[in-house]
Amino acid sequence: xxxxxxxxxxxxxxxxxxxxxxxxxxxxxxxxxxxxxxxxxxxxxxxxxxxxxxxxxxxxxxxxxxxxxxxxxxxxxxxxxxxxxxxxxxxxxxxxxxxxxxxxxxxxxxxxxxx
Amino acid sequence: xxxxxxxxxxxxxxxxxxxxxxxxxxxxxxxxxxxxxxxxxxxxxxxxxxxxxxxxxxxxxxxxxxxxxxxxxxxxxxxxxxxxxxxxxxxxxxxxxxxxxxxxxxxxxxxxxx
Numbered sequence: 001x002x003x004x005x006x007x008x009x010x011x012x013x014x015x016x017x018x019x020x021x022x023x024x025x026x027x028x029x030x031x032x033x034x035x036x037x038x039x040x041x042x043x044x045x046x047x048x049x050x051x052x053x054x055x056x057x058x059x060x061x062x063x064x065x066x067x068x069x070x071x072x073x074x075x076x077x078x079x080x081x082x083x084x085x086x087x088x089x090x091x092x093x094x095x096x097x098x099x100x101x102x103x104x105x106x107x108x109x110x111x112x113x114x115x
Numbered sequence: 116x117x118x119x120x121x122x123x124x125x126x127x128x129x130x131x132x133x134x135x136x137x138x139x140x141x142x143x144x145x146x147x148x149x150x151x152x153x154x155x156x157x158x159x160x161x162x163x164x165x166x167x168x169x170x171x172x173x174x175x176x177x178x179x180x181x182x183x184x185x186x187x188x189x190x191x192x193x194x195x196x197x198x199x200x201x202x203x204x205x206x207x208x209x210x211x212x213x214x215x216x217x218x219x220x221x222x223x224x225x226x227x228x229x
């Protein structure tokens with residue numbers, strides 16, 4: 001199992017504020033992901049990374065940005081938050097095993113509310 | 116391209132009854148299939164996964180799922196529901212290879228009543 005830590009777990013901020021959601025994993029996984037999930041809805045991949053200095057946009061367009069300067073750290077930033085950004089953000093990581101595939105392990109999520 | 120369809124956004128069972136959550140997938144490559152569970156205000160926890168080693172996969176908390184290629188299905192079952200099983204369940208599909216991403220279904224909310 002991977003240990004993935006997200007902070008903050010809950011955040012309420014005003015419109016226009018800059019926020020960074022932190023995500024760290026302690027298993028040395030190369031691949032990391034950010035998913036967005038509205039309440040009661042499915043997950044959508046918004047960013048992923050294959051390793052240090054590698055970041056890609058996911059399937060759902062997002063105004064957020066990410067960086068991967070260290071293997072264990074994959075923060076997500078919103079430069080100017082808007083109410084439409086209110087959602088749950090889930091960080092995940094994985095390590096590919098040739099015989100068992102690519103299993104993704106999730107953090108507990110960060111609930112963001114923009115007022 | 117890959118996709119997942121979970122039949123039934125809400126399923127309600129009595130405590131002690133059989134749990135059956137349906138998942139059908141579409142994949143152009145041999146799939147890896149997963150079931151995750153999400154409890155309120157928490158992240159997703161891996162229940163089980165299929166990696167072609169065996170068609171019947173046993174997971175945590177008494178859950179199991181059977182891969183049926185002819186039906187492109189990966190339904191999740193548990194013989195006897197417990198109150199603590201109430202949660203949201205997500206089926207996901209990923210392709211083989213090292214850089215695949217998981218595609219999730221819309222989720223099924225399981226309610227267990229006394």
